[in-house]
Amino acid sequence: MNHHRIRRPALVAVVLAAAISLVAVGCGSSDSGSSPDGDPTTTAAGSKATGAGDSAGAPKKIRIAYQAIPNGDLIVKQQELLEKALPDTEIDWQLFDSGGSVNEAIVAGDIDLGLAGSSPVSRGISNEIPYQVVWIHDVIGDAEALVVNEDIGGIEDLEGKTIATPFASTAHFSLLAALNDAGVDPSTVDIIDSEPDEIFAAWGQGDIDGAYVWNPNLAKIIDDGGKVLITSADLAEKGKTTYDLGVASNEFAEKYPAALAAWAKAQDQAISLIEEEPETAAEIVAAELEITPEEAAAQIGDLIFVRATDQVGDEYLGGGLAENLFAAAQFNKEQGEIEDVLDESAYQDAVNAAPAESAGG
Amino acid sequence: MTSPAPLADLPLPLPGDDDRRRVAARRSKALQITGDQSGDGRRGRRIALRLLSLLAFFALWWGLTRAGIWDELFIPRPGAVWERFLESIRTKTTTTTTSAGMEIVIEKRGLRDALLWEHWWATVQRILWGLLWAVLVGVPLGLLLTTVNWFRVVFEPWIDFLRSLPPLAYFSLLIIWFGIGDTSKIWLLFLAGVAPITLSIVSGARSIPRDRLLAAQALGASRLQTIRHLVLPSVLPDFFNGFRLAVGFAWTTIVAAETTAGLPGIGGLAWVSKKTGQSDIVILCIIVIGVTAVLFDYGIKVLERRLLPWRGRG
Numbered sequence: 001m002n003h004h005r006i007r008r009p010a011l012v013a014v015v016l017a018a019a020i021s022l023v024a025v026g027c028g029s030s031d032s033g034s035s036p037d038g039d040p041t042t043t044a045a046g047s048k049a050t051g052a053g054d055s056a057g058a059p060k061k062i063r064i065a066y067q068a069i070p071n072g073d074l075i076v077k078q079q080e081l082l083e084k085a086l087p088d089t090e091i092d093w094q095l096f097d098s099g100g101s102v103n104e105a106i107v108a109g110d111i112d113l114g115l116a117g118s119s120p121v122s123r124g125i126s127n128e129i130p131y132q133v134v135w136i137h138d139v140i141g142d143a144e145a146l147v148v149n150e151d152i153g154g155i156e157d158l159e160g161k162t163i164a165t166p167f168a169s170t171a172h173f174s175l176l177a178a179l180n181d182a183g184v185d186p187s188t189v190d191i192i193d194s195e196p197d198e199i200f201a202a203w204g205q206g207d208i209d210g211a212y213v214w215n216p217n218l219a220k221i222i223d224d225g226g227k228v229l230i231t232s233a234d235l236a237e238k239g240k241t242t243y244d245l246g247v248a249s250n251e252f253a254e255k256y257p258a259a260l261a262a263w264a265k266a267q268d269q270a271i272s273l274i275e276e277e278p279e280t281a282a283e284i285v286a287a288e289l290e291i292t293p294e295e296a297a298a299q300i301g302d303l304i305f306v307r308a309t310d311q312v313g314d315e316y317l318g319g320g321l322a323e324n325l326f327a328a329a330q331f332n333k334e335q336g337e338i339e340d341v342l343d344e345s346a347y348q349d350a351v352n353a354a355p356a357e358s359a360g361g
Numbered sequence: 362m363t364s365p366a367p368l369a370d371l372p373l374p375l376p377g378d379d380d381r382r383r384v385a386a387r388r389s390k391a392l393q394i395t396g397d398q399s400g401d402g403r404r405g406r407r408i409a410l411r412l413l414s415l416l417a418f419f420a421l422w423w424g425l426t427r428a429g430i431w432d433e434l435f436i437p438r439p440g441a442v443w444e445r446f447l448e449s450i451r452t453k454t455t456t457t458t459t460s461a462g463m464e465i466v467i468e469k470r471g472l473r474d475a476l477l478w479e480h481w482w483a484t485v486q487r488i489l490w491g492l493l494w495a496v497l498v499g500v501p502l503g504l505l506l507t508t509v510n511w512f513r514v515v516f517e518p519w520i521d522f523l524r525s526l527p528p529l530a531y532f533s534l535l536i537i538w539f540g541i542g543d544t545s546k547i548w549l550l551f552l553a554g555v556a557p558i559t560l561s562i563v564s565g566a567r568s569i570p571r572d573r574l575l576a577a578q579a580l581g582a583s584r585l586q587t588i589r590h591l592v593l594p595s596v597l598p599d600f601f602n603g604f605r606l607a608v609g610f611a612w613t614t615i616v617a618a619e620t621t622a623g624l625p626g627i628g629g630l631a632w633v634s635k636k637t638g639q640s641d642i643v644i645l646c647i648i649v650i651g652v653t654a655v656l657f658d659y660g661i662k663v664l665e666r667r668l669l670p671w672r673g674r675g
């Protein structure tokens with residue numbers, strides 16, 4: 001081979017340059033094909049200085065992270081309520097499977113609006129993720145619960161038992177809260193991290209003694225002989241309420257308050273449909289989740305919904321929610337789940353009731 | 362073997378023929394490498410055998426689910442999968458009237474908001490982009506590694522390092538760098554595919570007999586001419602091996618790549634359905650992925666046969 005090697009650096013350079021330029025072109029072209037063309041950061045950059053005209057403008061594209069939770073968000077998506085309210089805006093719905101991944105996507109700048117549980121949101125605010133809470137999709141009622149083997153008498157008996165829950169979720173938070181409330185040191189319980197569908201599989205195999213999990217896997221475990229010890233609705237009565245929240249990146253909320261108000265209005269419309277036309281709402285949710293309307297109706301029934309006019313009250317966006325997020329952060333720190341808790345004002349600043357106010361008015 | 366030429370007029374079997382038959386019979390008892398492309402007139406039998414095995418599979422599947430030994434969550438009925446398939450290729454529109462008299466139209470497009478072919482095309486597109494860049498980068502890279510000494514010394518350890526990593530190990534980093542969109546997925550498929558292609562070029566080029574290289578040089582071929590007329594044709598068979606490997610890697614990687622923001626996409630659909638315990642959709646996705654991967658592989662084989670008619674006969 002050595003004989004063959006003719007010293008000609010020029011050729012090497014040409015081939016290298018060709019290879020590098022190919023890569024560069026490649027990334028460029030796949031970028032333009034997939035990533036948001038109408039990225040609000042670029043489209044709004046020019047108009048930011050103009051002030052007044054800014055807030056009236058609609059973004060070219062809104063990137064929304066939704067989850068398969070049977071609440072109003074799915075109705076907004078299925079019925080294209082936001083698309084109808086903002087006809088000049090492209091709405092890009094992306095399905096996420098946990099609040100943790102929604103947090104990551106917002107940090108990465110891939111998402112403008114998202115749905116996440118109050119526990120991940122409390123962590124997100126503590127980690128100074130630049131986003132704000134603008135909506136309460138639902139209060140988690142009986143949709144999340146602690147289910148165990150029938151031979152376990154109560155929460156006090158969980159010492160040494162194996163309980164599965166998706167870590168960093170609202171269910172994880174509720175499990176720790178339930179143990180604490182019953183005077184059980186969580187470190188004496190073998191708490192394992194698992195995804196809901198895997199929890200159901202582990203339950204079927206007899207690998208776990210119980211789980212804190214949500215629907216539809218909660219319902220499946222109950223059908224399979226699981227016994228409910230406590231639900232998130234019970235914990236809410238003890239002051240440990242968990243929510244599914246709507247969050248908006250600060251950048252988006254500052255640039256497009258009008259679009260955000262339209263979004264809140266669409267969400268409020270969806271909640272009114274759930275309250276006034278539950279059967280129709282169930283059919284719509286069923287179409288999104290590939291389940292039957294009966295299953296959808298049962299799952300919707302396990303959540304509590306709050307209209308915009310009530311959301312702005314002291315109990316929720318008007319003050320109670322910020323306290324809840326702050327308390328959750330303190331609790332998570334006590335449990336060693338997060339490093340730092342910010343000043344209480346940080347949690348108050350991270351709640352923005354303005355979109356809900358305009359939707360309720 | 363005797364020459365049959367002077368006996369050509371005789372109507373009866375030729376002695377030479379007989380010899381040949383015996384030789385053929387002996388050969389058939391010797392070890393044969395099956396699956397080479399010397400099609401031997403038994404096409405009908407082959408197709409029948411394959412159909413039979415497919416039929417047996419469906420019968421077994423049907424029988425097992427019929428017996429009801431396992432929960433449908435573990436093995437869904439063939440009928441359920443078929444119904445999901447029908448659901449996946451059409452848009453269903455229902456209209457309900459609310460008690461207030463308002464008409465609400467619920468339009469359900471395929472499964473998870475996209476028809477089956479839309480999921481399919483989203484995935485295939487990602488794979489084709491990833492493979493395209495893997496080839497465009499992998500081939501020059503392989504050539505550089507074998508023809509430029511300092512380049513090999515500097516970059517070979519890097520390529521070995523990259524090659525030994527499971528692509529999913531760095532997927533979360535790709536998401537942080539390139540976002541949740543298609544860019545990170547295409548990068549993942551590119552990285553999964555580039556190593557086997559590069560290495561196939563390297564191994565092909567290294568197996569070129571030295572005499573040929575010397576001959577090319579002696580005849581005054583320039584470096585580019587040597588690459589164009591000697592190296593490229595010589596590495597083509599190895600390239601196809603590497604490319605098939607890369608396609609295989611791409612298919613095994615795509616489902617994982619589509620676990621984040623993978624809708625529409627066949628892998629994304631399978632993932633979401635797994636999460637919600639809809640095994641019938643998962644099975645449907647697996648069938649679609651399997652059939653597509655087999656067709657891809659078949660396409661490459663056909664291409665290979667076209668471009669390398671001498672392969673396996675030399």
